[in-house]
Amino acid sequence: xxxxxxxxxxxxxxxxxxxxxxxxxxxxxxxxxxxxxxxxxxxxxxxxxxxxxxxxxxxxxxxxxxxxxxxxxxxxxxxxxxxxxxxxxxxxxxxxxxxxxxxxxxxxxxxxxxxxxxxxxxxxxxxxxxxxxxxxxxxxxxxxxxxxxxxxxxxxxxxxxxxxxxxxxxxxxxxxxxxxxxxxxxxxxxxxxxxxxxxxxxxxxxxxxxxxxxxxxxxxxxxxxxxxxxxxxxxxxxxxxxxxxxxxxxxxxxxxxxxxxxxxxxxxxxxxxxxxxxxxxxxxxxxxxxxxxxxxxxxxxxxxxxxxxxxxxxxxxxxxxxxxxxxxxxxxxxxxxxxxxxxxxxxxxxxxxxxxxxxxxxxxxx
Amino acid sequence: xxxxxxxxxxxxxxxxxxxxxxxxxxxxxxxxxxxxxxxxxxxxxxxxxxxxxxxxxxxxxxxxxxxxxxxxxxxxxxxxxxxxxxxxxxxxxxxxxxxxxxxxxxxxxxxxxxxxxxxxxxxxxxxxxxxxxxxxxxxxxxxxxxxxxxxxxxxxxxxxxxxxxxxxxxxxxxxxxxxxxxxxxxxxxxxxxxxxxxxxxxxxxxxxxxxxxxxxxxxxxxxxxxxxxxxxxxxxxxxxxxxxxxxxxxxxxxxxxxxxxxxxxxxxxxxxxxxxxxxxxxxxxxxxxxxxxxxxxxxxxxxxxxxxxxxxxxxxxxxxxxxxxxxxxxxxxxxxxxxxxxxxxxxxxxxxxxxxxxxxxxxxxx
Numbered sequence: 251x252x253x254x255x256x257x258x259x260x261x262x263x264x265x266x267x268x269x270x271x272x273x274x275x276x277x278x279x280x281x282x283x284x285x286x287x288x289x290x291x292x293x294x295x296x297x298x299x300x301x302x303x304x305x306x307x308x309x310x311x312x313x314x315x316x317x318x319x320x321x322x323x324x325x326x327x328x329x330x331x332x333x334x335x336x337x338x339x340x341x342x343x344x345x346x347x348x349x350x351x352x353x354x355x356x357x358x359x360x361x362x363x364x365x366x367x368x369x370x371x372x373x374x375x376x377x378x379x380x381x382x383x384x385x386x387x388x389x390x391x392x393x394x395x396x397x398x399x400x401x402x403x404x405x406x407x408x409x410x411x412x413x414x415x416x417x418x419x420x421x422x423x424x425x426x427x428x429x430x431x432x433x434x435x436x437x438x439x440x441x442x443x444x445x446x447x448x449x450x451x452x453x454x455x456x457x458x459x460x461x462x463x464x465x466x467x468x469x470x471x472x473x474x475x476x477x478x479x480x481x482x483x484x485x486x487x488x489x490x491x492x493x494x495x496x497x498x499x500x501x502x503x504x505x506x507x508x509x510x511x512x513x514x515x516x517x518x519x520x521x522x523x524x525x526x527x528x529x530x531x532x533x534x535x536x537x538x539x540x541x542x543x544x545x546x547x548x549x550x551x552x553x554x555x556x557x558x559x560x561x562x563x564x565x566x567x568x569x570x571x572x573x574x575x576x577x578x579x580x581x582x583x584x585x586x587x588x589x590x591x592x593x594x595x596x597x598x599x600x601x602x603x604x605x606x607x608x609x610x611x612x613x614x615x616x
Numbered sequence: 617x618x619x620x621x622x623x624x625x626x627x628x629x630x631x632x633x634x635x636x637x638x639x640x641x642x643x644x645x646x647x648x649x650x651x652x653x654x655x656x657x658x659x660x661x662x663x664x665x666x667x668x669x670x671x672x673x674x675x676x677x678x679x680x681x682x683x684x685x686x687x688x689x690x691x692x693x694x695x696x697x698x699x700x701x702x703x704x705x706x707x708x709x710x711x712x713x714x715x716x717x718x719x720x721x722x723x724x725x726x727x728x729x730x731x732x733x734x735x736x737x738x739x740x741x742x743x744x745x746x747x748x749x750x751x752x753x754x755x756x757x758x759x760x761x762x763x764x765x766x767x768x769x770x771x772x773x774x775x776x777x778x779x780x781x782x783x784x785x786x787x788x789x790x791x792x793x794x795x796x797x798x799x800x801x802x803x804x805x806x807x808x809x810x811x812x813x814x815x816x817x818x819x820x821x822x823x824x825x826x827x828x829x830x831x832x833x834x835x836x837x838x839x840x841x842x843x844x845x846x847x848x849x850x851x852x853x854x855x856x857x858x859x860x861x862x863x864x865x866x867x868x869x870x871x872x873x874x875x876x877x878x879x880x881x882x883x884x885x886x887x888x889x890x891x892x893x894x895x896x897x898x899x900x901x902x903x904x905x906x907x908x909x910x911x912x913x914x915x916x917x918x919x920x921x922x923x924x925x926x927x928x929x930x931x932x933x934x935x936x937x938x939x940x941x942x943x944x945x946x947x948x949x950x951x952x953x954x955x956x957x958x959x960x961x962x963x964x965x966x967x968x969x970x971x972x973x974x975x976x977x978x979x980x981x982x
Contacts, residue, residue, distance in 0.1 A: 343780075409789075411783060411785055412781075414709075417776060427777065427801075
């Protein structure tokens with residue numbers, strides 16, 4: 251398969267930033283992964299990105315990434331080769347060569363982890379992913395929402411312990427079993443999931459999101475370079491909408507069931523003076539409301555960015571005093587079908603609110 | 617491979633009782649498993665037992681059993697086919713046929729679980745096991761003590777979720793990862809472990825322990841039938857030693873780290889009048905002391921039996937008032953080498969006591 255493009259170190263910087271915006275507060279910080287990827291480019295390795303539309307129907311593709319707690323993966327160094335090691339274990343198990351890799355979630359660090367396996371294994375990364383953003387659980391990706399099998403999947407840790415999920419009832423069972431293994435592996439493990447065909451990837455993936463992450467990052471970086479305000483450039487380039495501007499005045503946080511849950515309260519500044527916005531999060535930002543009015547919910551993207559630099563602020567880093575802009579971006583179409591909303595809509599996260607697309611009028615809480 | 621003998625329903629009754637004695641208070645109750653095995657015999661299935669000395673060196677053997685909490689496996693019905701299902705998953709993964717099955721522990725319910733897979737899959741069960749008794753963790757078996765590999769291994773649950781441990785650093789890692797998966801599977805899972813060669817089994821297994829369990833059960837059942845006291849018959853038939861006789865006057869119990877830990881205090885009767893014996897347990901009985909004198913420790917077998925009927929009393933069933941006899945049996949030679957004592961000796965369980973074989977003189981606590 252012919253690569254569409256080879257990543258440069260500048261691409262890596264832009265993708266890092268764009269993936270962090272698309273992480274909507276979660277997904278983990280791609281920075282340490284980018285450092286590995288940059289090092290591999292320095293060593294002469296290449297990371298090929300492949301347009302999914304050029305993927306042969308019978309190609310074999312696996313989703314590669316990391317499972318665990320974002321707070322752990324910031325501090326705990328990876329080995330670097332565990333992603334490819336998981337891919338190779340899966341290859342041996344199914345007795346076929348894998349042709350290409352794809353990210354399960356473009357938001358956060360899983361955007362770049364497939365690139366490490368790609369560089370080491372000389373395999374292309376498909377320009378697309380299974381979320382178009384970040385979500386906290388495995389089953390919340392379009393591959394599973396649209397019926398692709400969840401097994402076989404492989405998990406590998408820094409010690410090269412390898413666990414294969416050979417048969418699982420569904421993606422929820424994969425999430426449950428793999429999560430338990432990941433915890434024992436030290437809250438961080440590399441996965442390679444369920445060889446799917448090129449045809450299946452084209453049918454289910456959110457397309458061209460590596461390009462999208464690069465574009466978002468590039469827009470911000472270029473505005474900063476030109477010393478122009480990056481937020482308006484970002485909103486224009488990405489069909490976003492400014493929902494609020496203000497100062498963080500309260501953060502409520504609890505870690506339950508392995509997730510960082512909580513809410514952040516932002517007091518309006520300038521045009522939003524006198525108003526308060528509350529954003530609920532569970533790893534990712536889930537819902538924004540202003541009084542009784544819900545402004546934005548999952549699966550639409552809800553991003554809290556530092557006001558001057560457009561630096562995305564992950565939910566674990568939210569703290570008193572920061573001046574922020576809250577942006578909303580409409581979810582990719584693959585996430586707003588009835589099947590998708592059943593898994594990633596506001597009700598799936600426990601809210602008694604129907605999903606209404608961001609560009610629709612705001613509405614009352616039910 | 618030619619079977620040494622085919623199990624009869626009477627054999628199953630005797631093995632159930634004998635395995636319960638060899639369980640030394642733990643290992644789970646084989647009764648529900650026996651009911652399944654008996655049903656399979658009624659349906660015309662056969663359970664062949666194979667003398668390990670007739671096992672070809674290049675035969676492929678897997679250990680089959682159940683992982684989980686004994687208290688759960690008493691109440692939660694198994695599916696019946698999950699043991700064979702795990703064997704078949706392992707066969708597919710390694711791409712070779714399995715020739716025979718073996719029990720990891722003859723003490724308790726794992727004595728009989730390989731028999732279910734044997735009956736359904738028409739595979740012989742090797743007359744031997746990896747403990748000659750019961751122990752709480754996977755790595756405490758002679759297969760691992762004497763260096764056999766711990767992977768690949770398969771776990772299967774009642775829903776036919778199948779997890780393969782393809783590469784693990786050692787048996788302790790297998791225990792850790794498999795335990796976490798088992799908990800998610802509902803605290804009970806069937807395993808098939810690490811195809812080993814016939815030569816490896818002959819070198820590491822405790823031999824002829826299915827026969828031994830049957831003999832112990834038969835001795836007790838025949839004594840009961842003749843209305844003679846079964847304890848002396850058992851002691852004579854099995855080189856055991858009566859350590860104490862008395863009434864249970866106290867049971868201290870706590871469930872920590874997934875294990876039933878505690879101690880039982882027995883007040884002496886007749887020849888033991890005026891003395892008190894304390895038995896410590898962690899799933900299995902670990903150590904018996906009378907004042908400062910340690911009478912018996914792991915890996916020697918320490919069994920608490922109901923006084924009149926010689927019914928073994930599992931640690932989770934110990935209660936005030938029962939008249940009991942405490943028996944000691946010397947451990948199989950495979951458990952008393954320096955390598956073995958490092959894993960299953962009293963110090964491995966946290967006691968500052970050197971192992972001295974049961975027939976040696978009793979000694980002071982350090």
